[in-house]
Amino acid sequence: MSGEARQAAERLARDRYGRLLSVLAASSRDIASAEDALADALTAALRDWPASGVPRSPEAWLLTVARRRLIDGARRRQSADAALEQLAWLTEGAAAPLEAGFPDARLKLLFVCAHPSIDPAVRAPLMLQVVLGFSAEAIAPLFLAPPARLSQRLVRAKRKLREAGAAFRVPEEEELPERLDAVLDAIYALFTQGWALPFEDRERRAELASDALWLGRLTASLTGERPEAMGLLALMLHAWARDKARRDAHGRYVPLSEQDPALWDHALIGEAExxxxxxxRHASPGRFQFEAAIQSAHAARRLSGRTDWPAILRLHDGLVAISGSPAAAINRCVALAEVHGPGVACLELEALGGDSRLDAYQPYWAALAEMRGRTGDGAGAEYAFDRAIALQADPAARDFLIGRRARLRGLGSTRR
Amino acid sequence: MQYMLLIYGDEAGLAKTTPEQMTEMMGAYRVFTEALVAAGALVTADRLQPVANATTVRTTNGAMQLHDGPFAETKEQLGGYYLIEAPDLDAALGWAKKCPGAARGSVEVRPVFAMPAG
Incomplete structure (x- = not known):
């Protein structure tokens, strides 16, 4: 029983942190104090639950305890007037039913983290930490920043939002464009974080994906169906529709080109389309719309039975032109190989190799290995496969690459 | 919450404006001030004389000294301010964007410390 209670508290701390914090911060308008109050509530849960049992609604329990801490803190810290004002917000929040607090609290907080008064470089890390519950240690490598320095900048950003009195709401129409991109990036980071988890961690993956899809839907509708918000939503729906087809009956990795379209979720694909x-219809293209359109072109195989590579290559051209990212250029090379052969694609990939950021970028080495293998450069392919395999964290995807490398060796020996 | 809008601009450039341009600028400021008054957001506002008329008082090594000119020589000088009441930073930034000073130079928005009541 006590072990169960501890696990329940730890699971909430891991899975619900961002949600709980958003509800608290949205009513207190103070992220840092909300974090302290939630930490206190989780400590209280670890202490009380093993003895008293897990409450019927653990999240409501945590919120009630945390709100009490916030109110105590506000009373201690602030002048009479300011405390009264804050108490009004807090009690307003407490009066609202729990579920009513959830729908837009996290979205509201995402937009607060993208506030124009915050250094653009800190906005995405702030969102990941505050709203989506990632630790500074987990975020730091994504932004190539030392964790201690990043933590310090996050603390400073939270203090500024509180002390300068940033508004806690989804911004008005005219302020949307400057904030929307950062919000979309953070939602996509949440989705890809789930996508990259080991396939066996089904429950956690499904939860991260449904969180991201839910935030994506909410963003699209609350921002008046901005084209890029819809592009991101469609992209995530397309990817998630193929989730089950990514592994065969034996748990082996299946690349997109070999997936059975019958295993795709056709309802999700229909929604995405x-x-x-x-x-x-808005005729305002953007990165996410191109990425969604590429997914859509791949999904068309379920109807036509074939993949229209020239169309896919044109979409990749558009994406590279608009994003200029090396990741987009690598994906384009894969389509290029299908249309104009592996020789051209290999040359372009080799040319990209000058970018040192790609040294530890797994998809680069996987694509290069494939192209070198197809053009008959056995030794070069072997080296690239080794790099790609070493950088691949997912066991099934790693086994797939090991299989490709073995096949390449087999081809080499029969030719000899 | 109160916010101070500090208006910075190039005084040398301002000295070269024609009387027509000056009239137009004063008109823009009047419209802005009236909008603040109509919204009940204005606490107080003033235009400052040029830094040539400034004198700075400071203590160096325990001795109080006066010297001619502003605290720091900068490319843009503080030329005026609005003290406003706004529900949040976003609303204050909205006013700053409408301030004529933002179109010519820059407007710094500084939250004012809330003093304990009584």
């Missing part, structure tokens, strides 16, 4: 169509 309708959203892309609505987005393109």
């Amino acid at each position: 309708a959203i892309i169509l609505r987005a393109t």
Whole structure:
């Protein structure tokens, strides 16, 4: 029993942190104090639950305890007037039913983290930490920053939002464009974080994906169906529709080109297609719309039985032109190989190799290995496969690459 | 919450404006001030004389000294301010964007410390 209670508290701390914090911060308008109050509540849960049992609604229990801490803190810290004002917010929040607090608290907080008064470089890390519950240690490598320095900048950003009195709401129409991109990036980071988890961690993956999809839907509707918000939503729906097809009956990795379209979720694909169509009517293309359109072109195989590579290559051209990112350029090379052969694609990939950021970028080495293998450069392919395999964290995807490398060796020996 | 909008601009450039341009600028400031008054947001506002008329008082090594000119020589000088009441930083930034000073130079928005009541 006590072990169960401890696990329940720890699970909430891991899975619900961002949600709980958002509800607290949205009513207190003070992220740092909300963090302290939530930490206190979680400590209290670890202490009390093993003896008293897990409450019927653990989240409501945590919120009640944390709100009490916030109110005590506000009383201690602030002048009479300011404390009264804050108490009004807090009690307003407490009066609202729990579920009513959830729908837009996290979205509201995402937009607060993208506030124009915050250094643009800190916005995405702030969102990941505050709203999505990532630790500074987990975020630091994503932004190539030392954890201690990043933590310090996050603390400073939270203090500024509180002390300068940033508004805690989804911004008005005219302020949306400057904030929306950072919010979309953070939602996509949440989705890809789940996507990259080991396949066996089904429950956690499904939860991260449904969180990201839910935030994506909410962002699209609350921002008046901005084209890029819809593009991101369609992209995530397309990816998630293929989740089950990514492994065969034996748990082996299946690349997109070899997946059985019958295993795709056709309802999700249908929803994604309708959203892309609505987005393109705005005639305002963007990164996420191109990425969604590429997914859409791949998904068309379920109807036609074939992949229209020239169309996919044109979309990749558009994406590279608009994003200029090396990741987009690598994906384009894969489509290029299908249309104009591996020779051209290999040359372009080798040229990209000058970018030192790609040294530890797994998809680069996997693509290069494949192209070198197809052009008959056995030794070069072997080296690239070794790099790609060493950088691949997912066991099934690693086994797939090891299989490709073995096949390449087999081809080499029969030719000899 | 109160916010101070500090208006910075190039005084040398301002000295070269024609009387027509000056009239137009004063008109823009009047419209802005009236909008603040109509919204009940204005606490107080003033235009400052040029830094040529400034004198700075400071203590160096325990001795109080006066010297001619502003505290620091900068490319843009503080030329005026609005003290406003706004519900949050976003609203204050909205006013700053509408301030004529933001179109010519820059407007720094500084939250004012809330003093304990009584």
